[in-house]
Amino acid sequence: MAYGYMIGSIPITTVQRLPSYLRVAREMRRQGREVVSSNRLGELLGLEAVQVRKDFGFIGITGLPKSGYQVEELVLAMEHCLCWNRVRDAVLVGVGHLGTALLGYRGFSAHGLGICAAFDIDPALAGKVVGGITVSPMDDLEPALRRLEVPMAILTVAPEAAQEVALRLARAGIEGIWNFTGCPLNLPPQVIVQDQDIAIGLAVLSAKLSARDRQGAAIPRGDVPD
Amino acid sequence: MAYGYMIGSIPITTVQRLPSYLRVAREMRRQGREVVSSNRLGELLGLEAVQVRKDFGFIGITGLPKSGYQVEELVLAMEHCLCWNRVRDAVLVGVGHLGTALLGYRGFSAHGLGICAAFDIDPALAGKVVGGITVSPMDDLEPALRRLEVPMAILTVAPEAAQEVALRLARAGIEGIWNFTGCPLNLPPQVIVQDQDIAIGLAVLSAKLSARDRQGAAIPRGDVPD
């Protein structure tokens, strides 16, 4: 047990699909729908039905033959698994373009995340209110972290500062860092780092487009049926 | 050949690692370093050296025993593979928080992406300049696409509008859509869709933190060595 590819007792690949299951399940709950089959979910999300059933098995959800899965049970089980039923506090460090966008995003509470403080190295930003949060100077980082006991940090500083700031966060007792800098962070293993590199998605798209350009697109532009 | 998990002749997993190799290789070139071993690269990126060698094999790079790989050759080969040596035009649809952040990001040109137009449904935004780009009304979308022959679109509209706008893009001849809406898009197969769901990374981090909370952290807060 406790293999590297598992989070607790759940494969990482399953955890990665949880957000889309949860999105659909919440939407169905909103519409008053009570049960759903693995087949229907798979169809909506472009997955095999058996994949859906395996995933649900991993998070301990059991369905009913003939009818399917209880929508409410799905929502609760997945929220529990991700801890998205309560809000976990986070600080955001680096109020540039990306940091500003994240501070302005209103959807994080549905994902169990509440940004409670923001910091930036630029003294001109200190005191400014961005997305409802007052930006603090970097000197206040450690005192604030120790006072608030925040478990998570969102790292949106410039690449040059990434490692240094991450180390400060680690020393101040941060448990998890959501790393948007694109730089690999070198930290003691008790700090959980999740890299969020937007360039990866762009690389996959670029490579697919390039591959198609090279072999010549069979279908000319513009003929999508209505 | 041409298996589903391949892009052209390269496994998707390899393509996903290309951006980090490229980042390091470009930085080394900047520092005037001429050769690098798979061992050193692996160490910097937290990968096994043999993984690095396999990946380079897939994109047709060959190294020299004893010395390693030519940094310049690495950069050129990876840029070619991703088509990141020239700029590919894109339109951005949906100038909300996220769209604004992406319009403000100056790093896309290094990733082969140039945003040449932006659109939003809100008439109040039309004519405003965001990140150097003048926002156009949605009615101008199709004429602009046909005039500019843009191959790519960045979709940052609200989830409710995602499918409808994506279909308009597809009908206007868009080849690839970078989809930030979190909604799965249902489009004809000649349109390449790359989903960029920020909630996935957050889910993995949340699950790791939750798993650790449950089994009780062995190490108390704050004792990171200097």
Add this chain to the structure above:
DNA sequence: GACTGTGAATCTATTCACAGCG
């Protein structure tokens, strides 16, 4: 000696095939 390059082995994820149940 210090590297690269690659077939074989292992590990992981997905898919198949089908048993079981209401």
Add this chain to the structure above:
DNA sequence: CGCTGTGAATAGATTCACAGTC
């Protein structure tokens, strides 16, 4: 039937082990 649940098979990714080269 029309579903779920799961062992077995397959496909895919990584790692091992080592041959080859400068």
